Amino acid sequence: MILWFTLVQVGVAVVAGLLCIGLGLAGRRPSDLSVGSLALIELLLLVQVVIAIVGPLAGNPPTGSLLEFWVYLVSAVLLVFGGVAWALLERSRWSTVIIGVVALSIAVMLWRMQVIWTIQVA
Amino acid sequence: MSSSPRRMSGIGRVLVIVYAVMALAATGRSFVQIVRAFDDAPLAYTLSAVSAVVYIVATLALILAGRRGWYLVAWVAIVFELVGVLVVGTLTFVLPDLFAHQTVWSWFGIGYVFVPLVLPFFGLWWLVVHRPQSAASDSDVPDAAEHAPAAEHA
Numbered sequence: 625m626i627l628w629f630t631l632v633q634v635g636v637a638v639v640a641g642l643l644c645i646g647l648g649l650a651g652r653r654p655s656d657l658s659v660g661s662l663a664l665i666e667l668l669l670l671v672q673v674v675i676a677i678v679g680p681l682a683g684n685p686p687t688g689s690l691l692e693f694w695v696y697l698v699s700a701v702l703l704v705f706g707g708v709a710w711a712l713l714e715r716s717r718w719s720t721v722i723i724g725v726v727a728l729s730i731a732v733m734l735w736r737m738q739v740i741w742t743i744q745v746a
Numbered sequence: 747m748s749s750s751p752r753r754m755s756g757i758g759r760v761l762v763i764v765y766a767v768m769a770l771a772a773t774g775r776s777f778v779q780i781v782r783a784f785d786d787a788p789l790a791y792t793l794s795a796v797s798a799v800v801y802i803v804a805t806l807a808l809i810l811a812g813r814r815g816w817y818l819v820a821w822v823a824i825v826f827e828l829v830g831v832l833v834v835g836t837l838t839f840v841l842p843d844l845f846a847h848q849t850v851w852s853w854f855g856i857g858y859v860f861v862p863l864v865l866p867f868f869g870l871w872w873l874v875v876h877r878p879q880s881a882a883s884d885s886d887v888p889d890a891a892e893h894a895p896a897a898e899h900a
Contacts, residue, residue: 691782695774703770710763718756722763729767732859 625741637731644724666704688743769801790847828866
């Protein structure tokens with residue numbers, strides 16, 4: 625993993641998460657902004673997938689468990705799709721909150737991924 | 747299907763997504779633990795798998811809680827979850843040798859920002875407020891006035 629890219633991702637996810645939860649609690653339904661922010665997160669996640677595949681081949685191998693890393697990454701990619709689907713099945717203010725919760729979850733998962741990638745295996 | 751008692755709506759849907767995330771997290775973690783080093787801590791890792799199953803069941807049961815059978819399942823799963831986080835959380839301090847391994851419930855769920863500790867209370871609250879309506883058409887559904895946006899699906 626590349627630290628600065630992870631930080632950008634986590635930053636985007638945290639901002640999107642807080643924004644969407646705020647918008648949702650303010651009574652807004654999902655908009656281009658909220659759904660778009662999650663689309664951006666998904667795009668960055670897919671870039672992360674590419675980085676994770678290319679990295680080890682280009683001299684940036686993980687020192688931690690690759691298996692655990694991939695479990696997280698795949699879960700995160702799927703969670704965005706599942707979360708948006710669940711949110712948009714019934715459009716209400718709570719849909720926007722759901723999008724925010726998903727974004728914050730992704731932020732946590734990304735940070736865990738960074739830790740797993742760089743951790744020293746005993 | 748078309749005459750399903752009541753569709754999951756409103757804030758309950760937020761509850762479901764949090765449960766789904768926890769189910770995903772617990773399942774993923776448990777999968778890795780069992781594949782990689784089950785013998786390190788069989789008890790804690792078995793517990794990890796059990797918690798994953800409980801979260802999956804709770805998620806599904808909440809979605810389907812409008813039906814009486816699933817409503818009971820939701821109760822059982824969430825109470826189990828509450829007991830699990832309290833007991834395992836305590837045991838990680840009392841018997842660290844056996845339990846001081848990463849599971850969702852270790853140290854009261856500290857690895858998951860204590861969501862596992864708070865979540866069952868929300869779950870139980872939601873179940874208490876949203877009893878499944880009886881077969882009769884009229885009922886005292888409490889959430890009609892809860893939020894206007896949900897009304898379009900009534």
